[in-house]
Amino acid sequence: xxxxxISRNTGKLVWQSDHHRTIFALTDIVGTYQxxxxxxxxxxxxxxxxxxxxxGMILRSILPASARFIRILQSPDTYDSILSEMVxxxxxxxxxxxxxxxxxxxxxASTLAQEMECRFFDDILVDALNTALAVRMIRHLVDPSKIxxxxxxxxSRERLQRVREYIDAHLDDRLKLADLAGVACLSPCHFxxxxxxxVGVSPHRYVMEQRIAWAKALMRRTRxxxxxxxxxxxxxxxxxxxxxxRRETGMTPGRYRxxxx
Numbered sequence: 001x002x003x004x005x006i007s008r009n010t011g012k013l014v015w016q017s018d019h020h021r022t023i024f025a026l027t028d029i030v031g032t033y034q035x036x037x038x039x040x041x042x043x044x045x046x047x048x049x050x051x052x053x054x055x056g057m058i059l060r061s062i063l064p065a066s067a068r069f070i071r072i073l074q075s076p077d078t079y080d081s082i083l084s085e086m087v088x089x090x091x092x093x094x095x096x097x098x099x100x101x102x103x104x105x106x107x108x109a110s111t112l113a114q115e116m117e118c119r120f121f122d123d124i125l126v127d128a129l130n131t132a133l134a135v136r137m138i139r140h141l142v143d144p145s146k147i148x149x150x151x152x153x154x155x156s157r158e159r160l161q162r163v164r165e166y167i168d169a170h171l172d173d174r175l176k177l178a179d180l181a182g183v184a185c186l187s188p189c190h191f192x193x194x195x196x197x198x199v200g201v202s203p204h205r206y207v208m209e210q211r212i213a214w215a216k217a218l219m220r221r222t223r224x225x226x227x228x229x230x231x232x233x234x235x236x237x238x239x240x241x242x243x244x245x246r247r248e249t250g251m252t253p254g255r256y257r258x259x260x261x
Contacts (some may be wrong), residue, residue, distance in 0.1 A: 001130045002073045003109075003116040009066050015059045019073040020094070022137065023102040024050040024109040028069040033061040035096055044099070048106060051098035052137055052154065059096075070113045078134050082189050086138055088146050100140055108133050127177035130189050155191075155198040159184045163195070167207055171214055171234045175207055212248050212252075219257045226253050 005026070023029075029045040036058050043061060045051055053059060055076050070193070083091050112129050115122065139147065155163070166183045167175065180203055181191035195203050211233040218229045231239035239255075245253045 001075065001078070001126070003112040004071050005068070006062060006071050006112055007066065007068045010063050013061050013063070015053070015061075016057065018055050019075055020055050020079060020135070020137075021053040022050055022051070022072040022074070022104065022105075022109070024070040024072070026070060027066075029063065029069065030065060031061055031063040033059060046099065049099035049101050050105060050109065051096070052094070052100065053096050054094035070109045072109060072112060072133065074130060074134060076154065078130060078177055080136065081187060082131070082138060083142075084132050085129060085134070085187055085189060086148055087142055088148050092142055092146070094141050096139060102136065103142070105133065108136070121173050122204060123209075124207055125184065127188065128192055128202060128204055131177065131192060133217055135189060147167075155184060157188075159186075160195075162199050167210060169254050171207075171211055172232050173234060177203060177233065193195045208244070208248065211235065213243060215253065216247065216256065216260075219253060220260050229253070255257040 017256055023045070025045045025047050028047050031043045032040050033043045034040045079094075080091060106239075108129050112126065112133070115126055115129070150217065163180055163183050166180065170179075177188045177192065181188040184191050184194075186194065192203060195206070199206055201209070215229055215233045218232060219226075222229075224232075225238075226241055227238040230236065230238050233241070235241045235244060242252055242254075245256070246252070249256065251259075
């Protein structure tokens with residue numbers, strides 16, 4: 001998955017991709033569009049709305065005025081794995097949909113854009129948002145009568161313990177949602193939902209809490225440099241540790257170390 005904030009000037013545009021494409025309008029977007037060799041349609045996408053364009057589609061558009069939008073590209077594989085879990089009766093063919101309004105999708109698009117532009121983006125958070133966005137889009141694109149009820153069971157005690165032990169053993173790695181789901185023998189979609197039911201927080205939040213707790217312990221027990229502590233808890237460098245630690249605790253690591261010395 002990739003996310004970008006795009007500023008597009010007036011003119012013609014031809015687009016084709018092997019990824020599903022979601023466009024979230026940051027300004028009103030007007031013009032015309034033509035799918036494949038079909039008819040030309042008017043385009044009116046108001047700020048805050050979005051459009052879904054499936055992979056493989058050739059789309060031609062003309063914009064008489066400049067536009068600004070968030071572009072999210074997602075692999076069809078992400079959707080295929082979720083469709084097998086969510087939808088009865090096989091995998092449906094997606095069609096272009098516009099405009100769509102959904103406050104939750106708007107929030108996810110904005111968070112993804114902010115996270116992907118950040119120097120220190122969080123892999124688990126991005127993976128979780130990618131999965132959640134695909135789930136939400138499927139609910140917009142598929143006939144509701146074909147959507148299977150969501151599985152409500154949480155993680156078993158044994159599976160949850162395996163996941164916690166894996167996280168503890170790999171805090172210094174760049175953990176991914178698929179890794180944690182694999183330890184639990186669940187799909188990423190089912191795992192995220194089940195983990196939150198069992199623990200009360202998302203996998204991303206839990207991992208971050210463990211990293212901050214371990215960083216605090218290292219600062220209390222050792223005189224290791226903050227740069228080395230950052231690496232041991234799975235953060236990029238001292239700057240990343242400072243940014244996350246301040247956001248989570250309200251103080252810098254240096255200040256915390258002083259208070260517990």
